[in-house]
Amino acid sequence: MSLNYLKQKRILLVDDESQLLDMVVSILKEEGFNNIRTAKNVKQALETAEEYSPELAILDVMLPDGDGFSLMKKLKTIADYPILFLTARGEDEDKLKGLGHGADDYVVKPFLPKELTFRITAILRRSYKDDNPTVRLQDSEIDFERAEVIKNGEHIALTAKEHSILLALYRNAGRIVTIDTLCEAAWGDNPFGYENSLMAHIRRIRQKIEKNPSQPISLITVKGLGYKLTTEES
Amino acid sequence: MKSVPKLIGRFIGILLLSIFLLLVLNFFVLFFFSINQSPSDSPYTIAEEIADKLYKTDSGYAMDNATLTFLQNEDIWAILIGENTKTVVWHTDNLPNTIPATYSLSDISSLTSGYIEGYPTYTGDTENGLLVLGYPKDSYWKHLWPSWDYQFIAHLPRTFLVVLFCNVILIFIIYIWTTGKLSRSVNPIVQGIRDLAERKQVQLKEKGVLSELAMNINQTSQILKSQERELEKRETARVNWIAGVSHDIRTPLSMVMGYAGQLEDNPDLTPEERKKARVILRQSKKMRNLINDLNLASKLEYNMQPLNPKRINVIALVRQVVVDFINNDIENNYPIEWKTDDKLSSCIIQADEDLMKRAISNLIQNCINHNENGCTIYVMVHTIQNKCMIIVEDDGVGATDDQIEKLNNTPHYMISDVATTEQRHGLGLLIVKQILQSHDGIMLIGHSKYAGFSVTIELPKK
Numbered sequence: 001m002s003l004n005y006l007k008q009k010r011i012l013l014v015d016d017e018s019q020l021l022d023m024v025v026s027i028l029k030e031e032g033f034n035n036i037r038t039a040k041n042v043k044q045a046l047e048t049a050e051e052y053s054p055e056l057a058i059l060d061v062m063l064p065d066g067d068g069f070s071l072m073k074k075l076k077t078i079a080d081y082p083i084l085f086l087t088a089r090g091e092d093e094d095k096l097k098g099l100g101h102g103a104d105d106y107v108v109k110p111f112l113p114k115e116l117t118f119r120i121t122a123i124l125r126r127s128y129k130d131d132n133p134t135v136r137l138q139d140s141e142i143d144f145e146r147a148e149v150i151k152n153g154e155h156i157a158l159t160a161k162e163h164s165i166l167l168a169l170y171r172n173a174g175r176i177v178t179i180d181t182l183c184e185a186a187w188g189d190n191p192f193g194y195e196n197s198l199m200a201h202i203r204r205i206r207q208k209i210e211k212n213p214s215q216p217i218s219l220i221t222v223k224g225l226g227y228k229l230t231t232e233e234s
Numbered sequence: 235m236k237s238v239p240k241l242i243g244r245f246i247g248i249l250l251l252s253i254f255l256l257l258v259l260n261f262f263v264l265f266f267f268s269i270n271q272s273p274s275d276s277p278y279t280i281a282e283e284i285a286d287k288l289y290k291t292d293s294g295y296a297m298d299n300a301t302l303t304f305l306q307n308e309d310i311w312a313i314l315i316g317e318n319t320k321t322v323v324w325h326t327d328n329l330p331n332t333i334p335a336t337y338s339l340s341d342i343s344s345l346t347s348g349y350i351e352g353y354p355t356y357t358g359d360t361e362n363g364l365l366v367l368g369y370p371k372d373s374y375w376k377h378l379w380p381s382w383d384y385q386f387i388a389h390l391p392r393t394f395l396v397v398l399f400c401n402v403i404l405i406f407i408i409y410i411w412t413t414g415k416l417s418r419s420v421n422p423i424v425q426g427i428r429d430l431a432e433r434k435q436v437q438l439k440e441k442g443v444l445s446e447l448a449m450n451i452n453q454t455s456q457i458l459k460s461q462e463r464e465l466e467k468r469e470t471a472r473v474n475w476i477a478g479v480s481h482d483i484r485t486p487l488s489m490v491m492g493y494a495g496q497l498e499d500n501p502d503l504t505p506e507e508r509k510k511a512r513v514i515l516r517q518s519k520k521m522r523n524l525i526n527d528l529n530l531a532s533k534l535e536y537n538m539q540p541l542n543p544k545r546i547n548v549i550a551l552v553r554q555v556v557v558d559f560i561n562n563d564i565e566n567n568y569p570i571e572w573k574t575d576d577k578l579s580s581c582i583i584q585a586d587e588d589l590m591k592r593a594i595s596n597l598i599q600n601c602i603n604h605n606e607n608g609c610t611i612y613v614m615v616h617t618i619q620n621k622c623m624i625i626v627e628d629d630g631v632g633a634t635d636d637q638i639e640k641l642n643n644t645p646h647y648m649i650s651d652v653a654t655t656e657q658r659h660g661l662g663l664l665i666v667k668q669i670l671q672s673h674d675g676i677m678l679i680g681h682s683k684y685a686g687f688s689v690t691i692e693l694p695k696k
Contacts, residue, residue, distance in 0.1 A: 017485055023492040030496060088484040110488035110522050112515075113495040115562075175561040180550035192547065192580045224572035225557055 006124040007032040012054035014038070014045045014071065015086065016064050024058070027113040028120070042066040042074075049075055056124060061087045076102060082127045084119060086111075122171065135170055136232040137218040139211040142166060149208045156208045161186045161201055169219070169229035178226040202227060242413050249409055253402060277356040277369060285358025285365040288314060288324070295324035295362070302326065311353075311368040314360065315342065323363060333368070348378050419444045426451045435459055469536045476532045480525040487525075491518045523599060527661035530592065534668040541586045541672060545696065548581045548590075548622050549574060549615050555594040556613050567608035570598070573625075574615045581615060581622045584696040585673050593669040596662040597626040597689050603660065604687065605630035612684055617695065624691040627682035641679045666691070 011028065013036060015021050021038045028036055037052050039045035042065045049057070057075055059068040072083050085106040104123050107116055135142040140151035144167060147158045158166065168185035169177055183194040186201070202221075206213040220228045287301045295314055305312060305326055313333065314324040321336045332351045334341075345355045345366060353368035354376055386393065419442040426436045426448070436455035438448040497503060497511035533539040556570050583590075601611045609630035616623050633641070646664040663679070666689070670677050675693040682688035 019489060020485060023489050027492060027496060030499075088481045109484040110491045110518065112519075113492055113499075176557045178550065178553045178557050180547070180553060195576075195579055222557075222560070224574060224576060225553055225560070 004032075006121060006128065008035060009033075009055040009124055009128065010035040010037070010052060011120075012037055012039065012045065012049060012052065012057040014040070014042075014057065014063065014068070015060040016040050016062070017060075020060075024116070027116060030113075031117045033120075040064075042071050045071055046074060049078055053079060054081060055128070056082050056084065056120065058084045058086060058120070061085055072102060082123045084123055125171070135173075137209055138230070138232070139218065140209045142170070142209065144170070151209065151211075158205075158208070162205050162208075165198070165201055166205060166229070169227060170231070173229050173231045173233070176222050176226045176228045182226065242417060245413065246406075246409065249405070250402075253405065257398070277354070277367065277374060281356035281358040281365065281367045283358070284312065284367060285360045288360055288365055290362060305367075309370045313366050313368075314362065315364045315366065317363045330368075348376055416443070423447055423451065426455075430455055430458065433458070433462065470538075473532050473536055473538050477529055480529045483521075483525055487518055487521055491515060491522070494518060520603070523603075524661070527596070527665055531661045531665050531668065534665065534672070539589070541589070543584050543586050543673075545582055546585055546587050546590065548583055548624065548693070549578065550580075551587065551590055552594050552613060552615050552624055555591055555598065559595070559598050568602050568605075568611055570611045570613060572614075573612050578616065581617050582696055583622055583673075583693050585693070586669075589669045590673070593666045593691070594624065594626070596666050597691075600660070600662045600689070601626065601628040601630060601687065603662070609686060610684070612682075620695045622693045622695050624693075625688065626691075627684055627688035628686035629682065629684035630686040632681060632686040633679075638679050638681070663689070 011033060013021060013024055013028075015024070015038075018040065021040070025036055025038065037048050037054070039048045041063050045057075045059075045063075048054075057072070059071055061068040063071065068085055075081075075083070082104040083102065085103050086109060087106055088109045104127070105119050107119055129145075134150070135144070140149050142149055142158075144163070147160075147163045149156045149158060164185045165182050168182055179195055179198060183198055186198070187194050202219065203213070206216050206219055209218055210216045218230050220230065222228060284297075284301060284305070288295055288297050306328065309328070311329045311333070312326045313322045313329060315321070315337055316323040320338065320342075322333075325333075330351070330353075333353075334350075337345070342364065346357050349355060350366070350368060352371045354371075354374040356367045356369070358365040358367070422438050423444055426438045429436045430451065436451055438452055440449045440452065442448075494511050494514040498508055498515055500508065500511075503511070530539065552574075553572070556572060559568070560570055598611055598613070601609060605628060609628045611626065611628045614623075614625045616625075641663065646661070646667075663677070667677050670691060670693070673693060675691060678690045678692070680688050680690070
């Protein structure tokens with residue numbers, strides 16, 4: 001699955017610091033995001049949203065003519081799309097922790113360019129499905145929509161647990177995902193004592209996606225900690 | 235209040251003891267005086283003795299000179315009333331004129347028990363009549379009709395005891411009443427002082443015997459309250475100030491970090507220039523950590539960080555922190571090895587998840603901060619009895635025994651009340667210590683078996 005379709009998404013960026021706006025725009029452009037509009041206050045943001053219909057909004061919490069939370073509510077009444085907050089910490093972080101306000105994620109200032117782009121990509125990937133929804137690995141492709149793996153032209157079905165585990169790994173592709181997170185994805189809350197079952201599932205997934213399951217390339221074990229899925233993009 | 239009945243009890247004890255001692259003392263004093271009033275000195279016996287000294291002569295009656303001189307010196311007069319004539323047949327020279335010369339039977343009866351013309355008189359028998367001694371006026375007081383009901387005298391010891399008992403009871407009741415009154419006015423004062431110690435607001439009624447004391451306590455309470463408010467205000471101001479400053483630094487630092495990050499990855503720059511960008515980036519990350527730490531440390535120090543304790547699996551939590559570090563360590567200068575036994579899958583504690591994550595990441599960050607040239611970090615969780623231990627150590631530069639001793643035992647400059655010129659260390663470990671304090675845990679710093687620095691955290695299992 002190519003990430004290029006995500007890079008075409010329209011992004012609305014709202015912050016009162018024009019220099020910060022410039023910087024974020026340059027970070028996003030460097031990452032390949034092309035459709036970006038900026039606004040410096042609530043009024044401008046609402047006007048821009050009206051005519052531009054963004055697919056992702058990145059909002060500062062503190063704005064000169066209001067706060068990011070109420071701006072988000074107004075934006076959501078026009079259209080529903082993911083929201084990422086930029087915050088300078090303090091009380092807003094506590095509010096955002098619950099994300100009960102409908103925000104999808106938040107990034108605390110100061111942030112590294114890579115942190116910001118990783119979060120944006122993750123949100124977009126969650127919110128927008130590709131027309132061609134397969135994930136390309138070294139030796140196979142995963143079709144999450146149909147819950148199957150295509151290896152050497154052969155279609156192999158994934159079980160529900162395998163699907164959940166792979167999806168959790170794919171959402172954090174290129175990064176280690178802990179044993180606990182994977183168990184939670186497959187078995188729900190308080191997943192104690194499932195480590196061995198998880199290992200068994202991983203073994204079966206490897207048989208489906210790897211050319212040589214005993215020497216995995218795409219799904220790697222990080223001893224004691226978790227697993228890492230390497231896709232062709234990551 | 236427990237001490238008030240105790241106090242009253244002790245006073246009752248003292249009171250009873252003093253009553254008893256006083257009675258004993260009185261008894262002895264009485265005894266002493268009675269001894270002093272010896273029979274030889276009593277006017278009755280003197281009269282009897284002198285009567286014996288009177289003898290009859292041819293011409294009348296006479297007495298030896300020594301006795302006459304004694305009577306003279308004591309200013310005592312004497313008469314002899316004839317047995318049959320009832321007239322004065324002999325008398326001393328100092329007889330006052332007012333003393334009558336003849337006596338009826340009733341006169342004799344009254345002078346025996348009483349007075350003649352105001353002179354207390356005492357009688358002695360002789361063969362020839364009655365000898366009467368007249369003591370100077372006002373030298374003795376005589377009880378003229380000393381007679382009591384016989385039953386009364388017969389039961390005197392019992393009566394005495396009953397009266398004594400009634401007196402003691404009466405005194406006791408008076409005491410209870412007065413102390414009860416006192417303790418009623420003391421109790422609020424005692425309660426007030428106790429409330430003061432518990433930092434409660436105290437407002438006592440300024441009435442009664444102890445009103446002045448109550449007033450002083452009210453004033454003290456007000457002073458304490460206003461001091462507390464002042465202190466709270468100052469602490470809040472300090473926390474807000476730190477929060478404000480760190481907030482204001484975040485936006486400019488975002489730009490430093492953002493552009494440095496871009497420059498670091500810019501393929502058009504020379505390796506030398508990209509290395510410089512990397513230095514800027516690393517330093518700004520340090521600043522970011524410092525601001526975060528400063529803010530949290532000040533909140534923790536003044537108890538302004540709310541705790542949300544819940545059941546958490548320490549192993550999962552530590553694992554997540556380790557993985558986050560590995561995922562973000564792009565250069566791979568700080569590999570982390572997971573040393574926890576694979577068989578140990580859970581260790582449950584009651585803790586604030588965010589703060590606990592923060593403590594663990596501070597420990598890992600501490601290894602990174604002190605080893606600019608990279609090091610391997612070893613993380614292990616294990617359990618001993620009802621404790622959960624987390625060990626974070628490295629094979630880096632480590633610390634001397636002296637430094638470790640100081641880190642374990644000297645207060646950090648941020649919470650120290652003495653001015654210090656010591657080389658200052660970061661806030662990372664202070665925060666770990668503060669977080670552990672609020673979770674009943676402890677932190678121990680030492681040498682690592684991998685030759686570097688080691689920190690062990692101990693937390694109670696739930």
